[in-house]
């Protein structure tokens with residue numbers, strides 16, 4: 007499957023690690039605390055890239071699905087940031103097919119700005135309180 011990612015070319019996960027993911031990793035815990043993510047929640051990480059936020063979620067005791075449009079970034083995520091509580095899936099943020107109630111919370115970092123149709127992104131993910139989570 008190939009998903010258009012607008013101007014952002016997500017091709018080399020190792021390059022991404024050097025220029026951006028290391029910063030995402032440093033922000034992960036403060037961000038997840040700010041978002042009110044709790045241990046035990048089922049969380050969808052949209053545009054998970056190489057899995058920095060995804061792994062931080064798993065390490066705080068969440069079960070996580072990380073979706074991304076880039077097969078190569080997902081390969082990098084599986085290689086660097088595998089965890090028993092994580093499933094990485096290839097998918098389009100503008101067209102998700104998870105049934106309602108599949109997740110307690112949805113997070114996304116540095117992704118909405120690279121999605122070609124952000125209005126679809128917002129509608130699809132309902133970035134509103136989900137099943138008790140105060141923030142998404």
Ligand SMILES: C[S@@+](CC[C@H](N)C(=O)[O-])C[C@H]1O[C@@H](n2cnc3c(N)ncnc32)[C@H](O)[C@@H]1O
Nearest residue numbers: 011016030053054055074075076098099115116
């Ligand atoms: C700047 S990276 C952010 C990655 C990660 N969230 C982080 O904080 O390091 C943007 C990510 O959005 C993904 N992306 C772009 N368009 C997408 C789409 N339509 N559906 C899913 N993911 C998409 C890219 O493949 C890339 O991994």
